[in-house]
Amino acid sequence: MAEIALGMWTSHGPTLSTTPEQWLLRVSADRKNRHPFRGRVYDFDSLVELRKDEGLAESSSLAERERKAASCQRSIEEMADRFAAARIDVAVIMGNDQRELFLEDITPAITVYLGDTIWDQPASEEQAARMPPGIHEAEPGHSPPERREYPCLPDLGLHVCNSLVPQGWDLAVSKKLPEPPGHWSSGAPHSLGFIYRQIMRDEVIPNLPIIINTFFPPNQPTARRCFELGKAVGAAIRNWDKDLRVAVFGSGGMSHFVIDEAFDRMFFEALRTRDAETLCGIEDKYLQSGTSELKTWIAAAGALFDTDLKGDVVGYEPCYRSEAGTGTANGFVAWQ
Numbered sequence: 001m002a003e004i005a006l007g008m009w010t011s012h013g014p015t016l017s018t019t020p021e022q023w024l025l026r027v028s029a030d031r032k033n034r035h036p037f038r039g040r041v042y043d044f045d046s047l048v049e050l051r052k053d054e055g056l057a058e059s060s061s062l063a064e065r066e067r068k069a070a071s072c073q074r075s076i077e078e079m080a081d082r083f084a085a086a087r088i089d090v091a092v093i094m095g096n097d098q099r100e101l102f103l104e105d106i107t108p109a110i111t112v113y114l115g116d117t118i119w120d121q122p123a124s125e126e127q128a129a130r131m132p133p134g135i136h137e138a139e140p141g142h143s144p145p146e147r148r149e150y151p152c153l154p155d156l157g158l159h160v161c162n163s164l165v166p167q168g169w170d171l172a173v174s175k176k177l178p179e180p181p182g183h184w185s186s187g188a189p190h191s192l193g194f195i196y197r198q199i200m201r202d203e204v205i206p207n208l209p210i211i212i213n214t215f216f217p218p219n220q221p222t223a224r225r226c227f228e229l230g231k232a233v234g235a236a237i238r239n240w241d242k243d244l245r246v247a248v249f250g251s252g253g254m255s256h257f258v259i260d261e262a263f264d265r266m267f268f269e270a271l272r273t274r275d276a277e278t279l280c281g282i283e284d285k286y287l288q289s290g291t292s293e294l295k296t297w298i299a300a301a302g303a304l305f306d307t308d309l310k311g312d313v314v315g316y317e318p319c320y321r322s323e324a325g326t327g328t329a330n331g332f333v334a335w336q
Contacts, residue, residue, distance in 0.1 A: 002240040006086045006247040007304040007311070007335035009271070009297045010079060011254060012194035013290070013328040014134055015319040016072055017141020020065035023321045025134030030257065030326040036288040037258040037325075047258060047324035060320035060327065068317040068330075075315025075332040080199050082314075082334050089244040090153055091200075091207040092237065092303070094230065094296040095191030095251045096214040101174075103182060108172030109219045110229060113209040114157040115175045120187035120196070121147035130184045142193030143186075150188070150196060150204040156240060157208050163236035169229070191251040191296070199249075212299060214252065214292035223287060224280035226295045230302020237303065250300030252293025256328035259318045260291075264329050267294060268313055271333060274305045290328065304335060311335035 015023055031044045042050065058064065102108065122143050128136040154175075161171055180186045188196070189211070196204045210233065213220055221229065230248075237246055254264045263286065270278040279298050287295060314332040321327040 002237050002242050002244050002246050004234065004237055004248055004303065004307050004309070005245040006083065006088055007300065007307070007309050008079060008083065008199065008247060009250040009300055009331070009333040010195070010199065011328065011330040011332065012142065012191055012251050013256065013330065014138035015069070015328045016076065016194070016198070016330060017138040018134065020062060020069045022134060022137050023065055023319065023327070025137065027322050027326070029132055030322055030324065035258045035326070036285070036291070038260060039283070039285040044324050044326075047326070051325045054325065056320055056325050057323045059318070060322055065319070065321070068319050071315060071317050072319070072330050076198050078314050079332050079334060080201055082336065083199050083247065084201070086247065086336060087245065088205060088247040090156065091205055091247040091249060092156070092233065093192055093195055093207055093209050093249045093251060094299040095189060095209055095211055096293050096296055097189045097191070097211050098215055100183065100185040100189040101178060101211065107213055107216050107219065109213050109221050110169070111172040111174055111211040112157050112161055113152060113211065114154045114173050115152050116154055117149040118152050118188050118192070118209065119147060119149050119177060120144055120193050123186055124180060127180065127184050127186065142190040142197055144197065144202065151206040153206045153208040156237070159240050160208070160233055160236045163239065164232050167232060169232065191293070195249055195251055210299070212295055214287070214295045220284065220292065221295065222284060223282045223295060223298050226299040227276060227280050227302040230299035231306065234303030234306055248300050248303045250297035252296040253291065254294060254329040254331040256290035258325050259320060259327050259329045261318050261329065263291070264316065264318070264331060267297070268316070268331070268333070271301060272312060276301070276305060309335035
């Protein structure tokens with residue numbers, strides 16, 4: 001039977017693939033948008049007033065951005081080193097999509113990818129022109145310099161479907177990615193591409209992507225549903241009749257586009273203590289916008305809590321870019 005031999009949770013956002021100076025390219029969007037934060041929604045100026053006593057101007061200074069960027073790169077290197085040392089045969093990646101695959105014509109809640117391969121490539125000039133400021137600049141962190149095909153695991157995908165559907169799971173499946181027309185990005189979503197490029201260092205092993213709609217109402221699976229999904233997938237992996245070492249990834253998070261360090265610390269503690277009820281009890285109002293990606297972490301936790309793997313936080317940096325507290329908190333956890 002297959003063995004889950006490694007668990008990894010990792011952030012994947014633009015601050016990990018751009019310079020500290022380029023982080024500020026996103027501030028123009030921060031000023032225009034309204035932001036979920038601690039169960040409510042605020043505009044930029046309201047966040048500045050709300051958080052005026054937190055010293056966020058200093059936290060988002062160039063010196064601090066440079067320090068945090070360097071720290072994040074060290075954490076990524078540590079994660080990649082641990083992945084290489086674990087000698088993993090195949091991987092299951094819990095990721096999310098941000099209109100890179102699914103447009104407004106259809107948005108599945110949970111999709112199991114059944115293709116033999118998955119492809120990725122850089123955005124075209126036309127696509128790059130449509131991207132928000134600061135997004136195209138991060139592309140080398142999750143997209144290869146030319147079109148590449150990566151191996152996938154349709155056998156495991158079918159096994160997962162055949163295991164879960166009789167249990168009442170209504171799963172979408174896909175055997176190929178959409179070609180670029182109509183999409184602002186090409187190929188694999190960045191939640192997968194970051195793993196391929198940064199953690200696997202472009203030596204991509206056969207993998208099963210499971211895409212969760214964390215971002216877009218009204219059919220976002222709840223935290224509890226994500227945990228239950230991971231638990232069911234973990235059982236299916238362990239019942240898979242293959243003598244292989246499996247890694248399970250949760251790709252996304254942490255709190256963003258407004259950083260909440262207290263929330264992130266609570267989440268780390270729940271992972272450390274295998275506190276499923278705390279994770280399952282997080283209300284949807286706290287898991288919106290970029291923070292919603294932590295549902296992929298919750299799904300991975302569902303698969304990993306039933307193993308005897310152990311580990312803890314590899315690194316954490318709240319990467320602020322404004323006095324409003326906007327930015328991305330980047331976290332990295334490994335269980336071995």
